[in-house]
Amino acid sequence: MFRSVVGLLLALLALTSPVRGEEATPLQSPDYVGSATCAGCHQDVTARWQTSDHAKAWTEATAENIVADFNDTTFAHDGMTAAFHIDGDGTYRITVTEKDGTTRDYPVHSVAGIEPLQQYLLETEPGRLQSFDVVWDTKKQRWFHLYPDQDLPPNDGLHWTGPYKNWNGRCAVCHSTGYEKNYDPQTKRYASTEVEIGVGCEACHGPGSAHVASAKEWDAKGSAPLPNAGFAVDFSDPETTIQQCAGCHSRREPLQAGSPAPGTPYHDAYNLSLLMPGLYHADGQVQDEVYVYGSFLQSKMYEKGVSCTDCHEPHTMQLVAEGNAVCTQCHSPAGNPAFPSLRQAEYDSPDHHFHEPGNSGAACKNCHMVEHVYMGNDWRADHSFRIPRPDLSAKTGSPDACTTCHSDRPPAWAASVIAEHYPDSDHRGPHYGEIFAESRSDPAGTTSDLSALAADPKTAGIVRATALAYLGQSGNPALADQASPLLADEDPLVRASAVDLQRLLPPQERADRLVPLLSDPARTVRIAAARAMLDVPMQALASDASDDLRRAMDDWQTSMASRLDYPETHLQLAGIALTRRDWPAATAAFREVVDMDPQRVEAWVMLTRIAAALQGPTNARTVLDEALQANPTDPTLNALKHQMGPR
Known part of the structure; x- marks a missing residue:
């Protein structure tokens, strides 16, 4: 059975051996040296790091x-x-x-x-x-x-x-440094390795051998140090810093096994989860355990260039100040010259928050970073830094900061109080949460609003990408034409979602439009293009486009191969096999899913239907009986049993 799954991955997905062309001999990569080596010179930093959750991860x-x-x-x-x-x-x-x-x-x-x-x-x-x-x-x-x-x-x-x-x-x-998963899908065993357990210096800065060698040469000869001190990551760049932190502090799908080399662009290493039901509320507030990055991308903070280390000391992981002082380092009458567009005003005052000083309602984070508990007792703050909008609760079904504390009051009460305090506010206009709330029940009925939202360059990229994802559920090919300019958007999230939307088009028309995306700078976009062109005949493409498709397929293959210990991956493999009408491979992939997770009902349903089509009702009922043994009360399986009738 498993050989069919491997065959699907290696033969169908890759199509043929990728054409790689002439490649330059790679420079020797720096090696890991371990945090103990770093401590020899950086004693103060090491002392701070040793107290951190990173060191004790x-x-x-x-x-x-x-x-x-x-x-x-x-x-x-x-x-x-x-x-x-x-x-x-x-x-x-x-x-x-x-x-x-x-x-x-x-x-x-x-x-x-x-x-x-x-x-x-x-x-x-x-x-x-x-x-x-x-x-x-x-x-x-x-x-x-x-x-x-x-x-x-x-x-x-x-x-x-x-x-x-x-x-x-x-x-x-x-939770480690220099990690390699080393999963063998044939034996289903792990031989994982890591440079060190815990998040050490090189987990963020990158392997340090070049830095150590440069430092020794500097001491001995006084020669010029290497660029960026010999490290791969330049933390002087805010976006680089954010993406380095985001690699772990996000809900995402990895695109390669083990630890990406520090400094790898986020969208080369991961596929970020969008603002979809079950993960986020309709207005983008956190719902499930999505960590930080997807929230932060929605924020004005991110838009204006605020970085993680503006608020968090990177080695202790503690806040840079106590309480509201974290916020008032910028949000004050003095402002902050690093962010010149920031309105200079008094915020840490009852004139702004209308609560007694020292009261929980006077804490900036309680109104603008509502906390939610995960893992039983771990309170984590929403990093979208949003202005409370209780006026939206009735439309979006999302919670609001005010009634999180004033739990005995309805959102309408909170909305009226805010309107009284801020009668001329310009923060009560339309919100994308209203569109998403309606789209969750009727994506076809909101296409006009979704299209406008996706095309709005002033809206956060993760929001625009989510709008495109909803448009893809509409089933309307005309929307793919309308969104085609977004295939060239500067945000990889938007480009990848725009690629997915093109799957509504016929294969040849889709291929003509997506060929340039096969060589996109971001791996997540290239993989999206490869997925969207799975049913495009290779002979329909020019030779150079065929080479690009093979390379993009190689990216996809590598990504899938890195996650063969995930039931979700085998669901994807099964979908590929269904697209190619490879019924044995589809059966093998769905069987792998239920072997890993017997509660994946969607896989049982497909196994039953494939068995009915290829082997007849008796074999299909045998599969369904197996499914019901693992899920005796599942309504979908019981409905299928009723449809199939008695033996």
Whole structure:
């Protein structure tokens, strides 16, 4: 079965061996030297970094690092029991009795995080690390379950031993330095490596051997240092800084295995999630755990050139000042010469916020950076820095900052109070959240507004890209023509979404329009173009375009191959196989999905339908019975069973 999936990836997606042409001999890349080497010269910076969450993002399972109570404590939840203890040799262990009665004892492999919770990683088979769902609350000093409302038996894909809680594939790259996943899809085993666990100096600055050599030469001979001190990342550039932080602080799909080289442009390394249902509220406020970048891109702060390090000290990760002083370093009567367009005014005053000083309502972040709790007790702020709009709540269904605190009051009350305080405000006009809210239920009925939003250069790129994504759901080919100028937009997010919209066109017309995008500077755009041209016959293209298509397909192949431990990837492979009418490969890919995650009902439905078409109703019912055994109450599967009738 698996050979069919590999064949699909390597043969169908790549089409033929990519044409690479003449390539220059690459310069020798710098090597990692480790944070301990950096500490030899940069002692003050190292001391600050050692106190940070970055340094403690992933640590060894030692008494110094583990803060939880392992002194024969237990935690029980929904039929599962975890017992925490320490062996005579000092090994920290967790004995887990699952809902099905099976018991297994695990040594704690390593530790994730330090506050407000600490999580423990268990090696369930050689090389495979899983994030255990029972974690330690460092503030309340107690054990708790991350998902107390979910029924998670061992055969559920969301169980702590399942693919979505796998540390190697889902988490380690952002908790380590110089990480390589090294997943073998044939054995389904990991042989992961890293330069060091934890986010060390070189995770952000890049490998340091050239810097070290340059520094030694400077001391010995007084020769000129290398550009940017021998590092790959130039943190003097705000956009470079933002993109370097965004690599981990975003909800995204990786385009390559392991750690991208620091300094890699974001859109060469990742495909950023847009403002879609389940991730963001209709107005762009955070909903699921989307981290920071997608929010920040919506903000006026980002538009005006504010960088992460304007507010966060990069080595301690702490704010650069206490409380409102972070904001008033710019938002004050004195302003900030680095941002000359900023209105100079008094903001940290009851005349602005209409709350008593010291009251929670007087804190800038409580109105402009509403916090949400993730992972049980971890409060994180929305970085879109939005002005409260309770007047939009009835239209968008989104929460608002005012009634987050004044929970006994409706949004209409909050809207009237703001209107009273700011009767002449110019911040109560139309908002893209109104369009998105309507588009979520009726994308075909909002195409005019979506098209105008997508074409508006004053609107944030992530918003415009989301508008294009909704237009793609309309099924109207005329919209692809209308949006074609956006294929040349300066924002890679917009270009990639505009490419996806062209899939509404017939293959040849689509190909004529997308050929230039196959050599786009951003890998995420090239991959979007390759996807959109999957059904375009190679012979329909000129020779140079065929070469570009092969190269773009190679990008796509590399991206897919880096995520073969994801059920989502095999769903994509199945879709490719369906496009090419390769039924054995589609069956193999869908089967791989349900082997990894038996709750992926969409894969079961397709397996049943393919079996019905190729093997007859008896075989289809056998597949459906297997699906129902894993998902006995699922309405879609039960409806399909009813449609198929008795045996």
